[in-house]
Amino acid sequence: MKKLQKADYIKMYSFMLKIRRFEERAAQLYGMGKIGGFCHLYIGQEAVVVGVLMTIDKNDSVVTTYRDHGHMIARGLDPKRIMAELTGREDGYSAGKGGSMHMFSKENNFYGGHGIVGAQVPIGTGIAFTHKYNGEKNICRTYIGDGAMNNGQVFEAFNLASLWKLPVLYIIENNKYGMGTSVDRAAAGLDLYKRGEAFGIPGEKVDGMNVFSVIEAADKAGKYVREGNGPYIIEVQTYRYRGHSMSDPAKYRTKEELDNYKQTDPIEIVKAEMLKKKFATNDEIEKINKDTLEEIKNAAEFAINSPFPKDSELYTDVYL
Amino acid sequence: MSTEILMPALSPTMTEGNLSKWLIKKGDTVKAGDLIAEIETDKATMEVEAVDEGVVLDLLFKEGEANIPVNKAIAIIGDPNEKVEVKKEAPIEKVIEEKKIEKNIETKIENKKADIIDTPSPKIEEDRNLSSVEITMRQALRDTMAEEMRKDNKVFILGEEVAEYQGAYKVTQGLLEEFGKERVLDTPISEHGFTGLAVGAAFKGLRPILEFMTFNFSMQAIDQIINSAAKTLYMSGGQINCPIVFRGPNGAAAQVAAQHSQDFSSWYSQVPGLKVIAPSTPYNAKGLLRSAISDPNPVIFLENEILYGLKGPVNNDVNFSIPIGKANIEKEGKDLTIVTYSIMLQKSKEAALRLKEEYNLDIEIIDLQTLRPLDTETILNSVKKTNRLITVEESWPFGSVGSEISNIVQRDAFDYLDSPVIKVNSADVPMPYALSLEKLYLPQVDDIINAAKKVSYIK
Numbered sequence: 001m002k003k004l005q006k007a008d009y010i011k012m013y014s015f016m017l018k019i020r021r022f023e024e025r026a027a028q029l030y031g032m033g034k035i036g037g038f039c040h041l042y043i044g045q046e047a048v049v050v051g052v053l054m055t056i057d058k059n060d061s062v063v064t065t066y067r068d069h070g071h072m073i074a075r076g077l078d079p080k081r082i083m084a085e086l087t088g089r090e091d092g093y094s095a096g097k098g099g100s101m102h103m104f105s106k107e108n109n110f111y112g113g114h115g116i117v118g119a120q121v122p123i124g125t126g127i128a129f130t131h132k133y134n135g136e137k138n139i140c141r142t143y144i145g146d147g148a149m150n151n152g153q154v155f156e157a158f159n160l161a162s163l164w165k166l167p168v169l170y171i172i173e174n175n176k177y178g179m180g181t182s183v184d185r186a187a188a189g190l191d192l193y194k195r196g197e198a199f200g201i202p203g204e205k206v207d208g209m210n211v212f213s214v215i216e217a218a219d220k221a222g223k224y225v226r227e228g229n230g231p232y233i234i235e236v237q238t239y240r241y242r243g244h245s246m247s248d249p250a251k252y253r254t255k256e257e258l259d260n261y262k263q264t265d266p267i268e269i270v271k272a273e274m275l276k277k278k279f280a281t282n283d284e285i286e287k288i289n290k291d292t293l294e295e296i297k298n299a300a301e302f303a304i305n306s307p308f309p310k311d312s313e314l315y316t317d318v319y320l
Numbered sequence: 321m322s323t324e325i326l327m328p329a330l331s332p333t334m335t336e337g338n339l340s341k342w343l344i345k346k347g348d349t350v351k352a353g354d355l356i357a358e359i360e361t362d363k364a365t366m367e368v369e370a371v372d373e374g375v376v377l378d379l380l381f382k383e384g385e386a387n388i389p390v391n392k393a394i395a396i397i398g399d400p401n402e403k404v405e406v407k408k409e410a411p412i413e414k415v416i417e418e419k420k421i422e423k424n425i426e427t428k429i430e431n432k433k434a435d436i437i438d439t440p441s442p443k444i445e446e447d448r449n450l451s452s453v454e455i456t457m458r459q460a461l462r463d464t465m466a467e468e469m470r471k472d473n474k475v476f477i478l479g480e481e482v483a484e485y486q487g488a489y490k491v492t493q494g495l496l497e498e499f500g501k502e503r504v505l506d507t508p509i510s511e512h513g514f515t516g517l518a519v520g521a522a523f524k525g526l527r528p529i530l531e532f533m534t535f536n537f538s539m540q541a542i543d544q545i546i547n548s549a550a551k552t553l554y555m556s557g558g559q560i561n562c563p564i565v566f567r568g569p570n571g572a573a574a575q576v577a578a579q580h581s582q583d584f585s586s587w588y589s590q591v592p593g594l595k596v597i598a599p600s601t602p603y604n605a606k607g608l609l610r611s612a613i614s615d616p617n618p619v620i621f622l623e624n625e626i627l628y629g630l631k632g633p634v635n636n637d638v639n640f641s642i643p644i645g646k647a648n649i650e651k652e653g654k655d656l657t658i659v660t661y662s663i664m665l666q667k668s669k670e671a672a673l674r675l676k677e678e679y680n681l682d683i684e685i686i687d688l689q690t691l692r693p694l695d696t697e698t699i700l701n702s703v704k705k706t707n708r709l710i711t712v713e714e715s716w717p718f719g720s721v722g723s724e725i726s727n728i729v730q731r732d733a734f735d736y737l738d739s740p741v742i743k744v745n746s747a748d749v750p751m752p753y754a755l756s757l758e759k760l761y762l763p764q765v766d767d768i769i770n771a772a773k774k775v776s777y778i779k
Contacts, residue, residue, distance in 0.1 A: 017450075022337070027559070047636045092557070092558075093556075093557065094555055094556050094557035095555070095557030095558065097554055097555060097556075098555040098556060098557065101553075101558070102555035103556075104555070104556035104557075104559050104560050105559070106556070106559045106560050111520070111524070111553070111560065112560075113555075114548070115547070116543060116547050116548075119543060119544060121516070121518060121547055122512070122513050122515070122516020122517045122519070122520060122544065123516050123517070123519055123520035123523065124520060124524075125513075125516070125517045125520060125543075126516060126518055126519060126520020126521040126523070126524070127520045127523065127524045128519070128520075128521070129517055129521050129526075129539065130520070130525060130526050131523035131524075133476070133502070133521070133526060152512060153512040153513050153543075153544075154514055156508075156510040156512055156513020156514070156516075157513050157516065157517065159508060159510065159513065160507070160508070160510065160513055160514060160517055163508070164505075245423070283437070310628060316558065317554045317556075317557060317558040317595055318553070318554055318592050319553070319593070319595070319617045320553060320561040320616040320617055
């Protein structure tokens with residue numbers, strides 16, 4: 001991995017901040033009744049997707065769970081259109097038919113946004129299969145929540161990926177709770193990264209609050225997978241500041257636990273490094289903050305003013 | 321005391337076998353457990369062991385002889401000092417006898433009946449490219465897959481035992497040899513996993529043909545079929561389609577009981593985003609499978625194990641296809657319409673012959689071919705002509721394809737009906753194992769005849 005430059009720091013900070021501001025705004029719009037249904041926020045987990053982003057090739061594919069807003073932003077997708085999907089409007093990435101949990105951008109190799117726990121794991125494995133079948137050097141990054149790590153199809157996918165040496169990088173985002181159930185109440189054996197061992201898949205555990213650790217691990221694992229060695233598992237230890245979804249008061253955990261994690265806030269860590277390395281002044285950071293806030297405010301404005309899908313859209317896109 | 325060695329039934333649907341090789345010769349002494357012959361069945365070539373002991377007195381068939389019915393004597397063993405009379409025609413067809421069907425019927429099909437031959441409809445006989453040779457449904461499916469794989473490198477096949485084993489029902493025979501292991505993939509017994517994988521591959525632009533060993537096992541994978549394959553085009557606002565064919569045998573085979581004998585046609589037909597096809601002859605199997613493989617949407621292709629041996633002519637043009645969503649009027653008639661699909665077409669044809677003979681009823685038979693999208697136009701036009709309708713299908717009665725057809729017909733052709741619509745379905749119970757109960761469970765020719773009489777007010 002080449003040494004991170006000033007521009008890399010600015011990129012990391014900007015993306016992480018953009019995700020956080022976006023999610024805060026989404027929560028606000030949800031409270032106003034502008035966003036319906038389920039809405040799962042990524043606040044606290046920003047270093048995971050942004051760390052991986054720093055190692056990505058744009059022709060690589062990505063597939064993730066329903067906690068997907070941050071993943072789309074990190075993929076460079078337009079926050080206006082993401083927010084418009086959350087508000088269920090025609091300018092949304094799925095034309096208002098998918099919502100928060102089901103968003104896709106084929107041209108950016110972003111394959112969702114899946115609402116069924118675990119289902120994206122075989123799918124991502126199949127996308128990796130296609131990269132290999134077509135003789136491409138690309139890999140598919142398949143994100144998995146800790147909750148899905150007890151789901152049977154995940155292990156079926158692991159077996160197939162290793163058996164057929166598929167270029168898939170599994171990234172477990174262990175945010176400690178599958179909805180309201182803590183990992184230790186759900187998983188027998190807490191080292192989720194070791195769950196590929198039986199299939200011959202190497203794995204490692206990474207501090208997901210620290211973007212630099214994520215970058216290092218993702219870079220190493222990505223190379224391993226890209227070189228045709230088969231799948232690799234990274235378990236990223238992270239934490240979501242908010243509840244599972246907007247309707248979750250998160251009473252299953254203590255305030256102390258949350259405060260503790262906030263001490264190692266991923267955005268603050270990058271900011272401190274930038275200042276220390278003199279890659280940015282306080283004024284410059286302040287400008288990024290202001291611009292980001294503005295951009296997200298505009299996205300929200302756009303999303304609540306975008307028209308609802310036409311009634312005739314009800315019957316389109318069922319078949320091609 | 322001599323003992324006859326009979327042609328064994330080595331699979332649930334086997335009705336006859338080929339004697340590929342003798343492993344014993346006249347005069348040999350055999351003990352129980354000794355290998356005596358290699359028999360080729362409808363599914364595989366298997367070695368057969370002796371159960372009784374003695375000296376081989378006679379081998380009644382030569383190596384290479386084919387189509388020897390199950391339960392026919394193939395060899396005689398016993399005491400060489402005892403005089404033996406070799407019967408020319410040994411007693412056979414114990415099993416088949418139980419299922420014996422009505423006489424004087426040209427088109428016969430029964431669960432255990434061997435070498436069923438389809439009588440093509442007049443319309444098909446007009447087809448200029450019709451082959452002079454009759455091939456089995458199994459071969460028609462195989463050929464079509466091979467033809468499409470030759471045309472498009474993105475088409476590949478995966479499933480349990482599809483490659484080295486040559487297919488659990490031999491439908492993929494020879495594909496591994498021609499296309500190699502990159503395009504013909506044996507999967508572990510892992511339906512949920514490999515179905516999701518195939519769906520992901522289809523999202524990314526490949527065109528998988530996924531074989532379920534039987535559709536009963538598709539239940540393990542149903543989340544990926546419904547929630548991923550069928551819905552993603554819609555959820556992505558039209559961005560991501562899923563060009564995949566899920567195929568394999570559906571419905572009852574023979575005495576494989578509840579967990580292996582379910583008809584899923586109405587389950588899948590309920591789902592927007594899926595297309596559902598159920599071929600009934602080698603001819604339409606070829607045309608429909610080609611359409612399914614070229615379709616940009618997920619297609620459920622419901623084959624029938626008993627029909628795999630059905631022989632009939634096919635269209636040999638490698639571009640011949642039958643459009644999805646179009647029913648076939650198998651037989652025109654004026655008195656009553658039977659709407660059916662898959663294996664029940666054969667039973668309906670048989671019923672129609674008897675209804676003509678015994679009650680002078682002129683039956684129109686519609687073979688749906690595609691269940692979703694449903695060709696309601698052809699059904700309605702027929703009902704408007706005959707004014708009477710029965711639906712015949714193997715699935716359970718509650719919420720079946722026939723239920724939906726009944727609804728459509730009462731809604732759109734109410735004034736044309738001269739009697740209520742009657743549905744003929746399987747019994748509303750899990751499939752029993754016993755041969756006698758299995759027959760009761762499945763719709764039989766007599767059930768169709770009784771339904772036809774009822775809608776025609778014949779006592």
